[in-house]
Amino acid sequence: MLTIANRSFQSRLFTGTGKFSSPKEMEQALLASGTELVTVALKRVDLTNDQDDILQHLKHPQFHLLPNTSGVRNAKEAIFAAQMAREALETDWIKLEIHPDPKYLMPDPIETLKATEELAKLGFVVLPYIHADPVLCKRLEEVGTAAVMPLGSPIGSNKGLKTIDFLEIIIDQSRVPVVIDAGIGSPAAAARAIEIGADAVLVNTAIAVAGDPIKMATAFKLAVEAGRMAFEAKLAAVGNFAEASSPLTTFLT
Amino acid sequence: MVLKKENTFTELFATHDWQTVKSSIYSKTSRDVERALSASNRSLEDFKALISPAAAPYLEQMANLSQQLTQKRFGKVIQMYVPLYLSNECNNICTYCGFSYDNKVRRKTLSSIEIMEEVAVIKKMGYDHVLLVTGEANQSVHIDYFRKVLKLLKPHFSQISMEVQPLELAEYVELRTLGLNTVLVYQETYHQDYYKKHHPKGKKANFQYRLTTPDRLGRAGIHKMGLGVLIGLEDWRTDSFFTALHLSYLEKHYWQSKYSVSFPRLRPFSGGLAPKVTMSDRELVQLICAYRIFNEEVELSISTRETQIFRDHIIKLGITSMSAGSKTNPGGYAVEPQSLEQFEISDERTAAEIAQMITNQGYEAVWKDWDVNLATTH
Numbered sequence: 215m216l217t218i219a220n221r222s223f224q225s226r227l228f229t230g231t232g233k234f235s236s237p238k239e240m241e242q243a244l245l246a247s248g249t250e251l252v253t254v255a256l257k258r259v260d261l262t263n264d265q266d267d268i269l270q271h272l273k274h275p276q277f278h279l280l281p282n283t284s285g286v287r288n289a290k291e292a293i294f295a296a297q298m299a300r301e302a303l304e305t306d307w308i309k310l311e312i313h314p315d316p317k318y319l320m321p322d323p324i325e326t327l328k329a330t331e332e333l334a335k336l337g338f339v340v341l342p343y344i345h346a347d348p349v350l351c352k353r354l355e356e357v358g359t360a361a362v363m364p365l366g367s368p369i370g371s372n373k374g375l376k377t378i379d380f381l382e383i384i385i386d387q388s389r390v391p392v393v394i395d396a397g398i399g400s401p402a403a404a405a406r407a408i409e410i411g412a413d414a415v416l417v418n419t420a421i422a423v424a425g426d427p428i429k430m431a432t433a434f435k436l437a438v439e440a441g442r443m444a445f446e447a448k449l450a451a452v453g454n455f456a457e458a459s460s461p462l463t464t465f466l467t
Numbered sequence: 468m469v470l471k472k473e474n475t476f477t478e479l480f481a482t483h484d485w486q487t488v489k490s491s492i493y494s495k496t497s498r499d500v501e502r503a504l505s506a507s508n509r510s511l512e513d514f515k516a517l518i519s520p521a522a523a524p525y526l527e528q529m530a531n532l533s534q535q536l537t538q539k540r541f542g543k544v545i546q547m548y549v550p551l552y553l554s555n556e557c558n559n560i561c562t563y564c565g566f567s568y569d570n571k572v573r574r575k576t577l578s579s580i581e582i583m584e585e586v587a588v589i590k591k592m593g594y595d596h597v598l599l600v601t602g603e604a605n606q607s608v609h610i611d612y613f614r615k616v617l618k619l620l621k622p623h624f625s626q627i628s629m630e631v632q633p634l635e636l637a638e639y640v641e642l643r644t645l646g647l648n649t650v651l652v653y654q655e656t657y658h659q660d661y662y663k664k665h666h667p668k669g670k671k672a673n674f675q676y677r678l679t680t681p682d683r684l685g686r687a688g689i690h691k692m693g694l695g696v697l698i699g700l701e702d703w704r705t706d707s708f709f710t711a712l713h714l715s716y717l718e719k720h721y722w723q724s725k726y727s728v729s730f731p732r733l734r735p736f737s738g739g740l741a742p743k744v745t746m747s748d749r750e751l752v753q754l755i756c757a758y759r760i761f762n763e764e765v766e767l768s769i770s771t772r773e774t775q776i777f778r779d780h781i782i783k784l785g786i787t788s789m790s791a792g793s794k795t796n797p798g799g800y801a802v803e804p805q806s807l808e809q810f811e812i813s814d815e816r817t818a819a820e821i822a823q824m825i826t827n828q829g830y831e832a833v834w835k836d837w838d839v840n841l842a843t844t845h
Contacts, residue, residue, distance in 0.1 A: 232542055232544075233538075233541070233542020233543065233544065234542065234543065234544075234831065235542075235543035235544075235829045235830055235831055236826065236831050237831070256838060256841065257625075257835075257836055257837050257838045257841055258833070258835060258836055259835075260595075260625075260835055261838075283841070285837065285838070285841045286841050286842075287723060287842075291841060291842060294840065294841075295838075295840070295841055298840055314722075314723045315722055315723065316691075316723070316724070316725040316764070317718060317722065317725075317764045318764075370539060370540055371539075372539065419539060419542070422542055422543070423538045423539060423542060423543065
C-alpha cells in the first residue's frame with residue numbers, strides 16, 4: 215500500500231479536476247477512477263463560498279483534497295496560497311505548482327525548492343510538481359518534501375513518458391514516494407509509469423477531455439492496477455542479446 | 468525598478484513591409500496549407516498559409532484540429548467575463564467609434580457610487596471577472612481615477628481587466644499592485660498610414676506609442692495582455708499576420724505574461740463609418756482556427772458583437788472566453804440604461820441564457836479562474 219506522510223492509499227491513481235465539461239461529469243469520472251487524492255486549483259474555487267460548485271461535487275469520503283497553487287509565480291506567492299488553502303479547506307496537504315511561464319507551464323526549480331523548505335517547516339505535507347530532475351528530487355528530500363512529482367512530458371500534452379530515463383534514476387534514488395505528474399496521455403503510459411516503479415500517477419487531461427471521461431477513468435484505474443501488479447510480480451528481464459552460437463567463454467573450465 | 472533602454476517591437480515591425488506581407492499571404496498555395504496543417508510546430512509562415520485564401524477549402528479540417536487542440540489545453544470550458552464601461556469621455560477622433568470626440572453624444576464618467584450600483588447588477592448576473600472600459604480623456608479619466616476604481620473593485624472581483632488608453636510603464640506597475648491583472652490594447656490596424664487616417668486627432672494618433680504599449684505591459688509584469696485589430700479597417704489577413712508577429716515577439720520577450728487575442732468586427736454605431744473591408748462568418752472561423760493551430764496556448768475571446776447563431780457554434784471551435792449580457796454604455800447596467808452605446812451589440816441574451824447554451828453544448832461556463840490573493844508579490 216502507498217503511504218504519503220501519514221495517509222495510506224489503496225489507489226495509485228491521483229486525479230485533477232480541471233477541463234471537464236461539467237462538475238457532475240467530473241464527479242462521475244473521479245468516482246469511476248477509484249481515486250483517493252484529487253487536486254483542486256485554488257484559483258478555480260471560491261473559498262469564501264461553501265456552496266462552491268466544484269467542492270460540492272467532491273464531497274465523498276474517499277476523496278481527499280489536494281489543493282494546488284497553479285497560477286503562482288514564485289515561492290512567496292505559493293506560501294501565501296498554501297496558507298489560504300489550509301485555512302479554507304482545512305488540509306495541510308499542498309501540491310506545489312510554481313510555473314512562472316504560462317505558455318508551457320514549466321515548473322521553476324529554484325522557487326519550488328525554496329517554497330518546499332519553508333512550507334515543510336510550517337508543517338505542510340508538500341507534493342511539488344517538478345521537472346524530471348534527479349538532483350532536484352534529492353534536494354527536495356533534504357528539505358522535507360513528502361513526495362516528488364516529476365513530469366513525464368509537458369503538462370496537458372498527452373505525450374507520455376518522454377523523460378523516462380530520468381524518471382528511472384529518480385525512482386531508483388528516491389526515499390520519498392514518486393508520483394509521475396504530467397503528460398500521461400493514455401492508460402498505457404500510466405501502466406508503464408507504475409511498472410517501472412513509480413508509486414503513483416496523476417492524470418487529468420487524458421480523462422477530462424476524452425470522448426467518454428467515465429469510461430476513460432475506468433480504463434486508467436485498471437491500467438494502474440495492472441501496472442502495479444506487473445511491478446510486484448517483477449518483470450522478466452528484456453533480452454538484449456541473442457545467445458552466441460559459438461560461446462566465447464567455454465575455455466574457462 | 469531600474470529600467471535600462473531596451474528594444475521594443477518597433478524594430479522588428481520595421482523589418483516587415485505591409486505590401487510584401489500581403490502578397491506573400493495571397494500567394495500561399497494548398498501545398499503550404501497542407502504543410503501547416505501537418506507540422507508539429509507552426510511558424511509564422513504557416514500562419515500566413517492558414518489565413519490565406521488558399522486555406523478556405525480546408526476549413527472543416529482546420530475546425531477539427533482547432534477543437535482538438537483547444538480541448539487539450541483548455542478543456543471543455545468557456546470563461547465568462549463582462550465589460551463595465553466607466554466613461555465615454557474621449558479626446559480622440561476615431562472614425563469608427565461611437566465615443567469619438569466629434570460625435571455629439573452626452574458624455575459621462577461614472578462616480579464611485581454609480582460604479583457600485585453597476586457592480587451590484589453585474590455580480591447578480593454571476594460575474595467574477597470584469598473588464599473595465601473607458602475612452603481616453605486625460606483630464607478626467609486618468610491614473611488617479613483608475614487607482615480609485617481598482618481599490619473600489621478589488622474586493623468584489625477575482626480578476627480585473629482593463630481596456631483604456633495606453634499608460635506609462637510606472638503607471639502599469641502601480642495599477643498591478645492595486646489588483647490589475649489583464650490589459651487589452653488593440654492596435655486597431657498595423658497599417659501605419661491608414662492608422663493615421665482613422666485616428667486624426669488625440670493622443671491615440673500616435674501609432675508608435677500604441678505599438679510599444681505591450682512592451683511596457685510586459686516590463687511592468689502585467690499577468691495577461693490582449694492583442695487584436697479592428698476587423699473592417701484594412702485587409703484583415705495582413706493585419707492578423709502582424710498581430711501574430713506581435714504575439715510571437717511578446718511571448719519570447721515577456722515569457723511570464725499570458726496572452727489573448729480578440730477579433731472585433733466593425734459594428735455600426737450612430738453616425739459612424741461603414742466597414743471598408745468586410746469579413747464573412749466563414750472567414751472569421753478560418754481566422755479563429757488559424758490562431759489556435761498556430762498557437763495552442765493563446766486565449767481567444769469573442770464578444771457580443773457577434774450574432775447568436777455564430778456564437779453558439781464558435782464555442783467548440785477554439786474560443787476560450789466570451790462575454791454575455793454586455794452593455795457598452797457607461798451606466799448601462801443600472802444607472803442610465805438608455806444612454807448611447809459605443810457600438811450595437813448583436814447577441815442580447817442574458818448571461819444566464821448564455822451559460823445554459825454553453826452547458827447544452829457539453830461545455831462548462833467558468834466564472835472564476837483566478838484569485839487576486841494568488842498574486843501577492845509585485
